[in-house]
Amino acid sequence: MNFWEYLSSRRELLTFETWQHASMVFQCVVAALLIGVLIGLAVYRSETLSKFATSTAGVVFTVPSLALLGLLITPLGLGVAPSVVALTLYSLLPIVRNTIVGLAGVDRTLVDAARGIGMNRGRILLRVELPLAWPVILTGVRVATQLAMGIGAIAAYVSGPGLGEQIFSGLARLGGANSINMTLAGTLGIVILALIFDGCLMLIGRLTTPRGIRA
Amino acid sequence: MPDTLPDPSAGGDGEPRAGGAAASGPSETPGPAGPSEPAGPSEAALASAAQEPGAFSASGSSSERAAPSGASEPPGPSDRPDASGGPPGGEGGRDRAGIELINVTKRFPGQRTPAVDDVSLTIPGGEIVVLLGPSGSGKTTTMRLINRLIEPTSGRIIVAGREAMGLDPNELRRHIGYVIQNAGLFPHMTVGTNVGLVPQMLGWDKKRIAERVDELLRLVDLPPEQFRDRYPRELSGGQQQRVGVARALGADPPAMLMDEPFGALDPITRERLQDELLQLQEELGKTIVFVTHDVDEALKLGDRIAILDKGSRIVQYATPQEILLNPADEYVEQFLGGAQAMKLLKFSRVADVPLQQVPQARPEDDAAAVRERIGTADDSFAIVLDGRSRPVRWITAADLEGVTGPIGERGEPAATPIRARNTLQQALEALIQIEHEWVPVVGPRGVYRGTVTLATLQNAIKEMKEQAKARRRQDRTAAP
Numbered sequence A: 001m002n003f004w005e006y007l008s009s010r011r012e013l014l015t016f017e018t019w020q021h022a023s024m025v026f027q028c029v030v031a032a033l034l035i036g037v038l039i040g041l042a043v044y045r046s047e048t049l050s051k052f053a054t055s056t057a058g059v060v061f062t063v064p065s066l067a068l069l070g071l072l073i074t075p076l077g078l079g080v081a082p083s084v085v086a087l088t089l090y091s092l093l094p095i096v097r098n099t100i101v102g103l104a105g106v107d108r109t110l111v112d113a114a115r116g117i118g119m120n121r122g123r124i125l126l127r128v129e130l131p132l133a134w135p136v137i138l139t140g141v142r143v144a145t146q147l148a149m150g151i152g153a154i155a156a157y158v159s160g161p162g163l164g165e166q167i168f169s170g171l172a173r174l175g176g177a178n179s180i181n182m183t184l185a186g187t188l189g190i191v192i193l194a195l196i197f198d199g200c201l202m203l204i205g206r207l208t209t210p211r212g213i214r215a
Numbered sequence B: 001m002p003d004t005l006p007d008p009s010a011g012g013d014g015e016p017r018a019g020g021a022a023a024s025g026p027s028e029t030p031g032p033a034g035p036s037e038p039a040g041p042s043e044a045a046l047a048s049a050a051q052e053p054g055a056f057s058a059s060g061s062s063s064e065r066a067a068p069s070g071a072s073e074p075p076g077p078s079d080r081p082d083a084s085g086g087p088p089g090g091e092g093g094r095d096r097a098g099i100e101l102i103n104v105t106k107r108f109p110g111q112r113t114p115a116v117d118d119v120s121l122t123i124p125g126g127e128i129v130v131l132l133g134p135s136g137s138g139k140t141t142t143m144r145l146i147n148r149l150i151e152p153t154s155g156r157i158i159v160a161g162r163e164a165m166g167l168d169p170n171e172l173r174r175h176i177g178y179v180i181q182n183a184g185l186f187p188h189m190t191v192g193t194n195v196g197l198v199p200q201m202l203g204w205d206k207k208r209i210a211e212r213v214d215e216l217l218r219l220v221d222l223p224p225e226q227f228r229d230r231y232p233r234e235l236s237g238g239q240q241q242r243v244g245v246a247r248a249l250g251a252d253p254p255a256m257l258m259d260e261p262f263g264a265l266d267p268i269t270r271e272r273l274q275d276e277l278l279q280l281q282e283e284l285g286k287t288i289v290f291v292t293h294d295v296d297e298a299l300k301l302g303d304r305i306a307i308l309d310k311g312s313r314i315v316q317y318a319t320p321q322e323i324l325l326n327p328a329d330e331y332v333e334q335f336l337g338g339a340q341a342m343k344l345l346k347f348s349r350v351a352d353v354p355l356q357q358v359p360q361a362r363p364e365d366d367a368a369a370v371r372e373r374i375g376t377a378d379d380s381f382a383i384v385l386d387g388r389s390r391p392v393r394w395i396t397a398a399d400l401e402g403v404t405g406p407i408g409e410r411g412e413p414a415a416t417p418i419r420a421r422n423t424l425q426q427a428l429e430a431l432i433q434i435e436h437e438w439v440p441v442v443g444p445r446g447v448y449r450g451t452v453t454l455a456t457l458q459n460a461i462k463e464m465k466e467q468a469k470a471r472r473r474q475d476r477t478a479a480p
Helices: A003-009 A011-043 A047-062 A065-076 A080-104 A108-116 A121-158 A164-172 A179-208 B044-050 B091-096 B139-146 B169-174 B191-195 B197-201 B206-219 B237-248 B267-284 B295-301 B320-325 B330-336 B340-347 B367-376 B424-433 B454-478
Strands: B099-106 B116-123 B128-132 B154-159 B176-180 B255-259 B287-292 B304-309 B313-318 B381-385 B391-396 B438-442 B448-453
Touching: A003 A011, A003 A179, A011 A047, A011 A080, A011 A121, A011 A164, A011 A179, A047 A080, A065 A080, A065 A121, A080 A121, A108 A121, A108 B176, A121 A164, A121 A179, A164 A179, B099 B139, B116 B139, B116 B313, B128 B139, B128 B295, B139 B154, B139 B255, B139 B287, B169 B176, B176 B237, B191 B197, B191 B206, B191 B237, B197 B206, B206 B237, B237 B267, B267 B295, B287 B295, B295 B320, B295 B340, B304 B320, B304 B330, B313 B320, B313 B330, B320 B330, B320 B340, B320 B454, B340 B424, B340 B454, B367 B381, B367 B391, B381 B448, B424 B438, B424 B448, B424 B454, B448 B454
Parallel strands: B128 B287, B128 B304, B176 B255, B255 B287
Antiparallel strands: B099 B116, B099 B154, B304 B313, B381 B391, B438 B448
């Protein structure tokens, strides 16, 4: 059975797993975006807190994904729960860091001008600081998405959903029938998904960034 | 455009008109007894401008009213026919737009000396007051105390008749225009959105905001159709700063704070924007606090200048002439940097010298009556004004020889008028260039105010100098 034959014979399974992979990555990144921006907002005005938040997220990042997933089995069991938690944690770092960098990078004189014309804190945040930091935050989201795509494959190690299943079972019976096809299908699927997601994010970036601050 | 904006004296948007009793009487007499005493009572306008009392940190309320017809032009769109007869009715509104700092101190935590040390300053409504000083003198801090971007440690601040400390700071700031260096426009918003921000915060409806935005853009000479939907970065520095001014005027505030607004612009653009600001001010009559470290800019723009030293100590607070003719001390002199006679010409305004009055006529006036007017006066001509009191032609008795009925289109076209806001240097320039020996002077909206000749300028300068000399003599005898 060559690769194409394999693909057509397992079409339903592959479509399902691809969909699951995409859905998992999407949900985890959205969760990370919400949590990350909130953390960023909470800390960006204090340099100490900013450093603390970035380095904590950095520490999480250095834990090997395989180890983190394994460690999460104890409290969360197998399946979706540890996968989602791990993916969200990994996605947090780029988002938190970029939120902090983006907000800190907003020109102070603009905030002064905003105060000077009578904007209150909330309005300054919503109308000046967040919109100006948005392109940087979105870049963080793109990095987080790429990251989650790759790490999402390893979620199969804890029986998580997604295309990782193809890769893991392929590698497990290396030399056997279809083993290469399975690994290839999983890998290519993830690469294609990653490209599609990145394209979408780029589009979102263009649509949500006003012409005035587009690079 | 006489009615682009509501009368500033009607108190900006939503500003209640506080009790009207505040306006002190129409005193033409100089204010508090001080080192400056009047010398010659003859030239009323010049005298009131040059002997401007209120040198040194003036907080007496009478001092700021001394020169209603001299140093500054009466604002307000109404074409008041004449402002020489003492403060007209509208004056009260100006005072209510004034700003007052009373014993204000600002001490930043961790600093031993206060940044602003017990400063009292009265900024009369409708005038441009420049805070001039080297960096570190606390001039920006002083300005930022007014809209409470910095909270004072102690003291009182009164803006447009209301205690600033008793108001919600954001509400206060929406009613005080704020212009900063580089304009501080929000780059992610269009020009129109930037300009409409304050009206939007005040809850205006969309249509009203859109109209206001267009009106403001026209006011600062940026055609709305062309600029409304552009983004700040697509504009030049000068254009950006004009948008900055438009944004500050959003809700037609009675007062504006300008923090070195033209500091980052090239010299040519800076000059142009300064001129435009003066022109705008002629229309709007806002109370403007202007911070700069540029002496020439201060002399050009200020109705009054407060020269500040460390801790925002006010070394001298007076009109540009007074400062040029009679610097309070060496510090001020050093700051001015010499060439004061030329600066006097360059920075004195035509409005500050007594203008020559010639007979006036209207096209519909009877020729015989006009001839009589010309004949009885010393001057050999009359100036013909149009329906809106703008000078159009001049006419001599000879032109009217044997004419009956209305004078109509007779006479010769008048020279291009100079504005009362123009400098004496510009007037001199105009006088040298034209073939007549006089030029008409006009006020806001081109309304005729008088004429000026070379002799007028010469006398004015001589008068100023003599008065300054007299004052110095007096100071010397009074000192010990």
